[in-house]
Amino acid sequence: MSLRVKHILDKFIAALGLIVLIIPLTILTILLAIYYRGNPFYITERAGLYGHPFKLYKYKSMKMLYDENGELLSDEERITTVGKILRKLSIDELPQLINVLNGTMSIVGPRPLLLEYNELYSDYERQRLLMRPGITGWAQVNGRNNIDWKKKFAMDVEYVTNYSLLFDLKIVILTVVVIFKREGISQDGYVSAEKFRG
Template sequence: MNDKKDASGALLPNHERITPVGRFIRKTSLDELPQLFNVLKGEMSLIGPRPLLPKYLPLYNAEQRKRHKTRPGITGWAQVNGRNAISWNKKFELDVWYVDNVSFLTDIKIVILTIKKVLLRKDINDTENIGMQPFTGNNNG
C-alpha cells in the first residue's frame, strides 16, 4: 500500500492506495505467512479465532469475550465460514461456537476448508473497502 493523499493531505481510501503487488499478496493470503513465526513462538495457534485489535477489547460484550478462552489462530471457524465477507456479529458467533466446540476433527476440517478457500479465493470482500469496517461495538449486524 502506498501513502497517496488527497488535496487536503488526508490519506486516500485503501482501495485507491493498494498496489498491484499488494492486491496479489492479499488475494493469495501470502500476507498471513509472517504469523507462522507467532505460531512457532507459541503466541498463536494454527487454528483459533483470529486475533483482533487490542482497542476492541473494551467493546466486547460477555458473549464476544468468550473468543479469548482459546489461543488465537491464523485461521478459524469464522474464516472458513465467510472470511472477511461476513458481519462482525456473525464473526463473533462463529468464533464463540469454535471455542465451545474445539476438537481435533474440527481443526482438521478447518485446515482443509482453509486450503480450499485460499486456492479458490473464496469469501474475500473485494469491495472498495479493503478489509472489514472497524468494530465499534455497535456494528454487530
C-alpha cells in the first residue's frame, strides 16, 4: 500500500514542482538552447523498474565534440562552464520531474544507470531494480559519486529492502543539505564517476 501512496505522492510533487518552476525553467530552457545552439536537453536511455528501458531527461552539461578520428572526446574535455554550474547545483536533474510525472521515475529511489549494467549485476545488486529509479537516493546523500560501486549498490539495496515514506522524507531533507554543501558531485579523475564493470 505504501508503494501506491509513494507513486501518487511522486506524481503530485512532480506536477506541483513543474507548475511552480514553469517560468524559471522556461527561461533556463531558452537560455540553454541559445548557449548550445540547439536542443538544450540531454535525452538518454536508462534502466528503469525491473531493468526496463526508458528515456531519461536532463539539461545538457556537455557538448558533442570529436577528435580527428571521429571519436567522442572525454567527458572532461566536453563539459562546459555552464554545465559545471548546472551540475554543482543539481539543476541539470530538474527535467527528470517529467520522468516522475510520466511514471518512469520516482522522487527517491536508486539512481537510473546504463542498460548495459543490467547484465553485470550480481543477484544481490539486481535488487536495486525492484523499485523505480529516483532523482535522488540513499547513495546520493551518502557520498554520491565519491563512493565506489559496491557501496552504492549496497545502499540501493538497503533502501529497497527498508523502504518507507519516512525514509523517503529523510533522504529528501538530506538531499537539500548535500546540494547546498555541493558534496560528491564527481569522483576523483572523472566528471561524474568511473564506469561500472562488474
